[in-house]
Amino acid sequence: MWGILSKEVNLFLSSYIGYIAMGVFLLFTGAWIWIFPGIGILDGGFATMRPFFDNAPIVFLFLIPAITMRAFAEEKQAGTIELLATKPVSDLGIVLGKFFACWLLVVVALVPTLIYVFSVYQLGYPVGNIDLGAVAGSYLGLIFLGGAFVAIGLFSSSLTNNQIIAFILAMLLCFIVFLAFDMLSGLPILSGRGDSFVQNLGILHHYESISRGLLDTRDVIYFISVVVFFILLTKTSLERRKW
Amino acid sequence: MSVQVSHLVKTYGAQRAVDDVSFEAQKGQVLGFLGPNGAGKSTTMKVVTGFLPPSSGSVKVCGIDPETDPMAVRKKIGYLPEHNPLYLDMYVREYLEFVGKLHKVSKLGDRIEAMIEQVGLTREANKRIQALSKGYRQRVGLAQSMLHDPEVLILDEPTSGLDPNQLAGIREMIQELGKTKTVILSTHIMQEVQAVCDRVLIINQGKLVADDSIAGLQDRISGESVVVIELDRPIDMTFIEAIKGVQRIERQADTTYRVFADPSVDIRKGLFKLAVEKDRVLLGMSRETYSVEEVFRQLTAG
Numbered sequence: 001m002w003g004i005l006s007k008e009v010n011l012f013l014s015s016y017i018g019y020i021a022m023g024v025f026l027l028f029t030g031a032w033i034w035i036f037p038g039i040g041i042l043d044g045g046f047a048t049m050r051p052f053f054d055n056a057p058i059v060f061l062f063l064i065p066a067i068t069m070r071a072f073a074e075e076k077q078a079g080t081i082e083l084l085a086t087k088p089v090s091d092l093g094i095v096l097g098k099f100f101a102c103w104l105l106v107v108v109a110l111v112p113t114l115i116y117v118f119s120v121y122q123l124g125y126p127v128g129n130i131d132l133g134a135v136a137g138s139y140l141g142l143i144f145l146g147g148a149f150v151a152i153g154l155f156s157s158s159l160t161n162n163q164i165i166a167f168i169l170a171m172l173l174c175f176i177v178f179l180a181f182d183m184l185s186g187l188p189i190l191s192g193r194g195d196s197f198v199q200n201l202g203i204l205h206h207y208e209s210i211s212r213g214l215l216d217t218r219d220v221i222y223f224i225s226v227v228v229f230f231i232l233l234t235k236t237s238l239e240r241r242k243w
Numbered sequence: 244m245s246v247q248v249s250h251l252v253k254t255y256g257a258q259r260a261v262d263d264v265s266f267e268a269q270k271g272q273v274l275g276f277l278g279p280n281g282a283g284k285s286t287t288m289k290v291v292t293g294f295l296p297p298s299s300g301s302v303k304v305c306g307i308d309p310e311t312d313p314m315a316v317r318k319k320i321g322y323l324p325e326h327n328p329l330y331l332d333m334y335v336r337e338y339l340e341f342v343g344k345l346h347k348v349s350k351l352g353d354r355i356e357a358m359i360e361q362v363g364l365t366r367e368a369n370k371r372i373q374a375l376s377k378g379y380r381q382r383v384g385l386a387q388s389m390l391h392d393p394e395v396l397i398l399d400e401p402t403s404g405l406d407p408n409q410l411a412g413i414r415e416m417i418q419e420l421g422k423t424k425t426v427i428l429s430t431h432i433m434q435e436v437q438a439v440c441d442r443v444l445i446i447n448q449g450k451l452v453a454d455d456s457i458a459g460l461q462d463r464i465s466g467e468s469v470v471v472i473e474l475d476r477p478i479d480m481t482f483i484e485a486i487k488g489v490q491r492i493e494r495q496a497d498t499t500y501r502v503f504a505d506p507s508v509d510i511r512k513g514l515f516k517l518a519v520e521k522d523r524v525l526l527g528m529s530r531e532t533y534s535v536e537e538v539f540r541q542l543t544a545g
Contacts, residue, residue, distance in 0.1 A: 003344040007330075015332055079328035083387075086292045086324075087345040088317040242296045 004089065004097025008071075012105055021067050022109040028059045029113065041116075047124035048131070052116055053138040053211055057204075060106070060142075060149055061178060065170030067105060068153025069163045071098045072238070076161035081238075091238045095231055099147075099154055106146035110139065133213035141210035144223035148203055149174050151230035158237040177226065178203045245270050245395050245425035246291060251300035253286050260286045262449035263300070270394075273421035275440030276429035279543055283449040284429040285325045288397050291427070292322045304395055318346070321393035323401055325429075327384035331373035335364060335383055338372060339390060346391035358386045363412060377404035385413065389420070396420060398428040402435060414439050433539060447543040460538045468506040472514055473499045473527040482521060486513035498526075 012018030032055045033040045041051050075081040084094055117135055124130050149170075156170035157163075181202030185195040199205045203226070206219040246268040253261040261283040268274045276284045289295045291302055293309030293316050302309055309316040330338055336355060343351040359368045362382040367375055372383060381404050388396060401417065402410055418439055420426055430436060436443050437457055445453040445460075453460060467490055480492050483500065488508030493501040504510045511528060518525040 003341060006344075007341050010337070011332065078331075079324060079326055080330060082289075082294055082324045083322075083328055086294050086317055086320065086322045087342070088314050088347075089345055090314070241294070 001089070001093040001097045001100075004084075004094055005101050008098055008101030009104065012101070017067065017070075018105055018108075021063055021105060022112075025056075025059055025063055025109045026112055029056055030116075033116065041120060041123075047120050047129050049117060049120055049135050049138065052113065053142065056113075056142055057145055057178065057207065060146055061171065061174050064102070064106065064146065064149040065153045065156070065167045065174060068098075068102050068150055068170060069157055069167040071102065071154050072158040072234075073161050073163045073166040077163075085238075085241075091235050092231075095154065095158075095234045095238065099150060099227075099231060102150040102154070103147050106150060107143055110142060110146075131213065134211065135213075137213035137215065138211040140215070141207045141219075144210065144220070145178075145203055145207050148177065148223055148226040148230075151227045151234070152177060155230045155234045155237065158234045181205075245305055246427065247301075247303040248287070248291065249301050251287065251290060251302065252298045253283075253290055253295065254298045259449050261290070264446065264449070264451045265300075266444055266451065266454055268395075268425050268427055270425050271422055272441045273417060273426045273428065273439055275436040275443045276427060276446065277431065277433070277436055277443055277539060278429075278446040279431065282446045282543070284446055285399055287446070288322075288399050288427070288429060289324075292320055292397055293317065318391070319394045321388035321391065321396045323384045323388040323396075323398045325399040327381055327403075329372050329380060329383060329387075332371065334371050335359070335368050335375075338383065339386060342387045343390050348391050354390065358390055361389075361416065362386045363409070378406055378409050381405055382409075382413075385416075393424070395425045396427070398426065400430055401428055402430065402432070445539060445542050452542045453538070467503045469531040470502045470504065470511060470514065471495070471499065471527075471529050471531065472502065472518075472525065474518060475524040475526055478517075478521055478523055482517055483514070486510055486517060488513075 012021075029052055033051045034042065037043060039051060041048070044051065072081070075084065085091070089097075117130075121128055121130050152173045153166075153170040156173060157166040159169065160166050179202065181198050182204040184190070185199035185202075187195075190198055200222075203223075206222045209216060210219050248267070249265045251261055251264045252259065264283070264287060266274075276287070278284050286295070290297050291304065291309070293302075293304075293313045296310055304316045305319050307315050307319075330341075333341065336359075339355045339358065340351060343355060348354050359365055362385050364379065364382050364386065367379050372380060375383065381401070385398070385401060388398065398417070402413055405413060414435065417426060417428065421439075421441070428439070440457065442456055443453065443460060444451060475498065477498055478500075480494065480500070483489060483492050483502060488505045488510050490503045490505060492503070495501055502510065502514065511530070514528065515525060517523075
């Protein structure tokens with residue numbers, strides 16, 4: 001697993017994928033919360049990171065599928081998957097190596113945004129008038145959400161040898177898991193009869209719950225389950241060649 | 244026995260890509276896998292490496308079944324897949340380091356340098372793989388397969404894309420390796436088999452049609468010798484048939500005949516005398532010997 005992990009990280013660093021992904025993430029979220037009028041922190045009147053944490057998952061929705069799309073699709077296209085699968089690494093090891101490499105990139109992309117926290121902290125009146133617990137919780141939520149998106153993206157990539165299909169599929173799946181359940185729960189037919197169950201299936205509900213700064217084991221278990229579920233699906237999908 | 248394949252069948256849907264193939268490969272032997280395109284060579288190799296499971300039949304590598312203990316088999320095998328897949332955006336050393344780490348090779352740095360020298364990559368070792376020509380990429384693939392000093396080497400068309408000088412070097416290297424390891428290589432280049440292999444397996448449409456040494460294969464069809472003669476004017480073929488030892492005749496052109504005869508009799512004297520007797524000028528006479536190529540064609544035709 002470590003061999004695969006370091007190979008993937010090296011690739012991010014040597015092929016600009018890593019820098020571009022981080023750059024785009026910072027550009028989008030930065031522009032959103034500091035520059036665009038009417039929606040940002042400066043126009044909000046409160047010392048809060050809320051606009052950032054509302055916006056970041058949407059950026060992830062596009063960006064993470066772009067990071068993960070090549071993971072397996074490219075290996076299949078180039079035939080290198082045959083090379084990997086005949087080396088002494090298990091299929092699960094391959095999947096985990098790629099998962100942690102992509103996740104690491106997502107987490108590293110979040111690090112520079114701590115400057116935003118510092119800025120908002122300084123802008124508060126009085127200085128420091130900001131709910132740091134909620135900020136910490138939200139970061140944790142973003143990290144979990146990033147992990148879930150990465151797992152979904154890897155699964156999509158394992159289904160095809162076409163990177164564009166992998167990208168679109170990953171975006172669709174991320175959208176469904178992130179938002180669609182939440183939206184569906186608003187259907188009148190579900191009202192009072194399973195709407196909260198449907199809502200609980202989606203990421204958004206758990207992300208918002210963690211964002212409040214209250215670490216509930218149910219939310220943590222939810223995120224871990226989503227990641228494990230899609231990692232196992234990816235492993236199964238890799239083993240399709242044996243069917 | 245290093246590699247044991249018995250009654251291997253691999254089906255893709257309705258197609259039987261490999262159909263009841265059995266063979267054994269021993270240590271200290273280079274086994275050549277010969278067959279036309281699509282014969283099932285690569286599929287057999289993929290099953291032996293454990294990349295694909297067999298539909299039925301069994302494979303044992305150093306006594307281990309790749310299905311039950313894939314990790315143990317992967318450690319023992321060095322594999323160069325068909326088309327030599329590589330990570331093109333890696334540097335040569337970086338790539339070998341990656342493969343070496345997967346195999347947990349000890350003293351990896353020294354081993355990589357030794358390997359680079361052995362396959363003749365020294366001049367190109369600081370480049371990205373995508374900047375290398377096909378022949379050099381092939382060497383990177385070979386280096387990768389031998390890096391962990393495996394007991395069994397499985398090379399799917401190892402010499403494709405090499406120029407004649409490189410070809411000789413790589414063949415020599417494979418032969419050298421074959422002295423201490425089990426080497427299975429596939430190719431459709433006949434000269435390669437004659438130059439490198441101790442034993443040949445010929446496979447056609449998924450079926451094994453021959454498993455023999457080079458000499459054995461040549462003997463197989465030397466049940467008759469062939470003499471081609473060219474005369475200045477046509478001759479009645481019954482006169483040729485009358486010569487002692489002649490079995491049959493094929494007319495290749497107006498005045499050119501292929502005469503098949505019992506190999507224990509030299510019919511050339513008889514042919515010469517006949518020409519003189521019938522007042523024909525003998526423009527040419529040559530004896531054909533069978534090459535592996537012909538054996539191959541005979542066994543895989545149709």
